[in-house]
Amino acid sequence: MKLPFSQLDANGRLRHLITLEGLGRDLLEELLDRAGDCQPNSAQRPVPAPLAGWTVAHLFAEPSTRTRASFELASVRLGAYALNLDMMLSSRAKGETIGDTLQTLESMQIDAFVIRDAEAGVLERAARQAAPEVSIVSGGEAHLSHPTQGLLDALTIRQCKGRFDDLVVAIAGDIRRSRVARSAHHALAILGAPEIRIIAPAELMPAAGEFPGARRFDSLDDGLTGADVVMMLRVQRERGGGAAAPDGDDYHRDWGLTAARLRRASPGAIVMHPGPMNRGVEIASDVADGPQSVIFRQVANGVAVRMAVLTHLAEARRARGR
Secondary structure (H helix, E strand, O other), X not given: OOOOOOOEOOOOOEOOEOOOOOOOHHHHHHHHHHHHHOOOOOOOOXXXXXXXXXXXXXXXXXXXXXXXXXXXXXXXXXXXXXXXXEHHHOHHHHOOOHHHHHHHHHOOOOOEEEEEEOOOOHHHHHHHHOOOOOEEEEEEEOOOEOHHHHHXXXXXXXXXXXXXXXXXXXXXXXXXXXXXXXXXHHHHHHOXXXXXXXXXXXXXXXXXXXXXXXXXXXXXHHXXXXXXXXXXXXXXXXXXXXXXXXXXXXXXXXXXXXXXXXXXXOOOOEEEOOOOOOEOOOEOHHHHOOOOEOHHHHXXXXXXXXHHHHHHHHHHHHHOOO
């Protein structure tokens, strides 16, 4: 999803964050480093609160647990006021456009909007019409992009493996409809991972030309062999789009990550999942809760990454004199 406009300001700092595609390695590494400073046990946790006086509006038009809660916590821990609006209970349900909703809230002195929406293009339209001092941050857009998820996945991998430049990363499941997979691919490619694999049945594999440079596998057993990182994805039936998959037991038999299948990966391989998990479908419980799982570390890293992004946006705005 290449944007026809830049997310960066004249100083090369983020003004918006809609996608990781097209961003530079230095910027991503800066955000990961900053996220490390925002960990709960970090002596460098931001003090005083860099978002003091800000109001961050969280506008979610799709269900969310991890992303919504971690953005709200990030905003509050940085000293901002958090306005949490369920878009399905807003005037949008009465026919108001997202543009009018944003302009209405901008008039109440909102500094940043975190938006999750099932409609492709909403984030770009919001960024184009935003006032110069307002930032738009994606909380997940359609099947296209989930940039902070890509960053927290990269942070988790870096914490566990220490590097990217010799890793084999396998992403398996519903690749076709996964914004998580797309943003993980963007982040890993930018950060120098030499081999990214996408593994899916034919009906869940993305179209030719998507995920450039990734190796494609139509067998989970083959795709897992020798992998250093295994990222499992659930089947996103709510997105429809003509893609289907066997239900429950059948899917688990052919495409579920079990302890036996995990043994095909490298001995020190880590297991990831963006959540929510469908236990017994794409991942067995003993794997999800096993010693190689870093799934709940990903959740913890979500707060730190979102704190890092919001802090960066605030500093960039101050540097612009706004």
